[in-house]
Structures are given as C-alpha cells and as structure tokens.
Amino acid sequence: MSTVRVAFTQATWTGDKESMIALHEGWAREAASAGAQLIAFQELFYGPYFGITQDTAYYDYAETVPGPTTQRFAALAAELGLVVVLPIYEEDQPGVLYNTAVVIDADGTVLGKYRKHHIPHLPKFWEKFYFRPGNLGYPVFDTAVGKIGVNICYDRHFPEGWRVLALNGAEIIFNPNATAPGVSNRLWEIEQPAAAVANGVFVVANNRVGLEDNEYGTEAVNFYGSSYAVGPDGNYVGEIGSSTESELLIRDLDLEQVRTVRERWQFFRDRRPDAYGPIVAP
Secondary structure, eight states, X not given: OOEEXXXXXXXXXXXXXXXXXXXXXXXHHHHHHTTOSEEEOOTTTTSOOGGGSOOGGGGGGOBOSSSHHHHHXXXXXXXXXXXXXEEEEEEEETTEEEEEEEEXXXXXXXXXXXXXXXXXXXXXXXXXXXXXXXXXXXXXXXXXXXXXXXXXXXXXXXXXXXXXXXHTTOSEEEEEEOOOSSTHHHHHHHHHHHHHHHHTOEEEEEEOEEEXXXXXXXXXXXXXXXXXXXXXXXXXXXXXXXXXXXXXXXXXXXXXXXXXXXXXXXXXHHOOGGGOGGGGOO
C-alpha cells in the first residue's frame, strides 16, 4: 500500500514543559486511533520559542539523546505502532547544544537525528545564542512508512538542503517551524510547494501557533500556524491549518505520486551538478 496517513501538530505554548508533552502524547494517541502511521511535532515542541530573547535560563530545556523525552516517546511509539518526528533542544555535552529532530520508528527504535544546519540571528530570533550549526549532514531515515527526511524552520530558505534530502532518497520531508508574521508570510505560502515540485517529494510543514504572552508578555511573538502538507506536484493535500488555533491535522499521502511526478518532470535526469560548482564556493 503506497498511501501513508500522516499526522502533524501546531500548538500554543501552555506555560510549562510537562503539559506540552502531555498535550502531544494525547495527540499521538488520537492520531493513532484515527489510523495515522506517523506523527510530527513543531519545532522545539515542549518549550516556548525562547529565541526571542537571549537568556541562559533556557539552556535548562536541553536534553541528551537518548534522554527523558526521547525515551518517553519511544515507548509511546512502540505502544501505538507510530513513527514519531520529535523536535527537541539537544545537549550533546555541556555547552554544546543543537536544534534537533529525533526520528523514532514504529517499534520504538530511535533511528537517528537531524540537527538544524542554518541558524538565524536577528531580532526575536536570536538562535546563535542557543544552537551550534548542525553537523550530521542530511540523513534520510528508512521508517516503517517510508523514507523520510527533516529540514528545520530556517533551513527551508536554502534550496540545497531539500535537494540533498531528495537525492538521499527521501519521499517525505518534514519541516517543523517557529515562524512569525511579517515578511515570512508569503514565503510560507510558496517555499515548501516550490521545494516539493523541484525535488519530487511530499513536504509536511507545521508551525507553532498563538501568542506566547504567558512567557514573554508584551514582547511575545504571535505565531501563525497555517500548517500544511503539499504533494510533489505542488498542490496542497487537504486544507491549510488554522492561523490562530492549536490543532492536530491528519492527511493521506500517496507515495506513488513521487514516481508519477518524477517521471513527468525529469529534473533529476536533467540536473547538471558539473555546472554548479560556484554555489558551493565560500
């Protein structure tokens, strides 16, 4: 069967880590009950988006992999038979911290992790204070439901990552986000569909939603959700998520479309890596 039922979430910060984890555990159970085979959470799902400030107190959200949250969701994945894409704040060692997504297979096996490559540093997105750039390349994980990859938030602005993931065999690329209103709104509409078409893959892009004023008061960022899945033909799969409300979204992705679209648009056949040297020049 080529169709994969995928769940993905967009949530507002509740105010504490444990209730965020419990919320997402509940969504995983709801998704599994609805027949979902995979669930993907938003960027840094169990905490606030702390990049709006530079405060060492938020280092306390970092965990090792494996660690308590990874182990908790590995057990849940095995119980539910559900693949999980789990974006966390990772501590590799004290002072060496990454924005990471752990991929857990349906039997609870931790298949590996992706570390965010591109780290922004601008007002209210002070991420270089918290994260080192990723150093694990662009792994593709061979899960119970197919081959998947991950690009995290700001990574989506860089076309090379999408292409490497597709060349490495990804059929679905997950893009967890913390994206706020402004100049990003139009990019949110066009970048992931363009990446899906250019690389003949499904893209699942989910974004935080709501105002985190319970953490940051008047300095809070109001995330706009609008999560969606898009096919290799560039068309949305189902509706776009709410721009204001937390929700669980479930979509059926027919992976046979990857072959259909790639045979129609022979971008991989016609690409010219021998001519692209300048794009990797420092």
